[in-house]
Every structure is written in structure tokens, then in C-alpha cells.
Amino acid sequence: MVQCTHQQVDLDAAFAALADPTRRGVLEQLGRSEASITKLADRFGMTPTGMKKHIAILEAAGLVTTEKVGRVRRCRVGADRLEDVAAWVERYQQLWDARFRALDDVVAALRNKENTGGQDST
Known part of the structure; x- marks a missing residue:
């Protein structure tokens, strides 16, 4: 049985929420300024x-916070969760960047070997 930490569960909810294009659009809109649910619905x-x-x-998912002001529910971006998602993505970006740099080195070595007629230049 695989046990999930609290952060993994939160990331699962965040990525599930981000999977929908409308919700990504809402986050983009809220990144510009807070808005009411009615304004977002119209948009x-x-x-x-x-x-x-x-x-x-x-x-x-912790990506948005809301606050009721009178009869209007105002929405804004929940920055903490976005930072968690960005940090998770950044870890994997660093991993893949390192792997692509290593692949670039292999390709460069093969090209160098090909250009020198198959002789090892070391």
C-alpha cells in the first residue's frame, strides 16, 4: 500500500484542478485582479x-481563496499552493535539464568522433 503525505494529496488536488482549461483561465484572470463569481461567470x-x-x-485545492463581501463572493489567487506546485515542477525541470545536458554531451562526442573519421580525439 502506498501512503501519501499531506503535500502529495494537496499536489494531486492542485494538478487535478489545473487539468481543466476553464479553471486555468480563471487562475490567469485572477492573477490580474480579484473578481466576483458573477464577473468570472460572465467572462x-x-x-x-x-x-x-x-x-x-x-x-x-488551495489555488483560490474566496471571501463574502455583502452579497458578493470575491475570489483571489491562493499564492501558497501555486508556490508548492511551482516548486514541485522546478525539481523535475532541474532533473530533466541535467539529463538533456548529458545527452547534449553524448551527441557532441559522437559528432566529434564522426568528424575526426572515427578516431578518438583524447
Whole structure:
């Protein structure tokens, strides 16, 4: 049985939330400025009820926070969770960058060997 840490569960929820293009668009919009659910619904051509469902998923994943101001629910980006997602992606980007640099070295060595007629230049 595989046990998940709290952070892994949060990352799973964050990536599941980010899998939807509408929710990514909502995050992009909220990155510019906070907005009400009604404003977001209008922007994305959907009903407020439909947008509430998207916001609920983003909020459960920690990607968005909401606050009720009078009769209006204001939404803003939940920066902490985005930082966690970015840190996770960065670790793998560093890993793949190192692997591609090593591959570049192999390709360069093979080209050098090919250009010298198969003789080892060392």
C-alpha cells in the first residue's frame, strides 16, 4: 500500500484542478485582479452556478481563496499552493535539464568522433 503525505494529496488536488482549461483561465484572470463569481461567470460565458463549481474545486485545492463581501463572493489567487506546485515542477525541470545536458554531451562526442573519421580525439 502506498501512503501519501499531506503535500502529495494537496499536489494531486492542485494538478487535478489545473487539468481543466476553464479553471486555468480563471487562475490567469485572477492573477490580474480579484473578481466576483458573477464577473468570472460572465467572462467565461457560463452560469454563476457553473462557475461556483469551478471555484469550489480551485478553492479545495488551495489555488483560490474566496471571501463574502455583502452579497458578493470575491475570489483571489491562493499564492501558497501555486508556490508548492511551482516548486514541485522546478525539481523535475532541474532533473530533466541535467539529463538533456548529458545527452547534449553524448551527441557532441559522437559528432566529434564522426568528424575526426572515427578516431578518438583524447
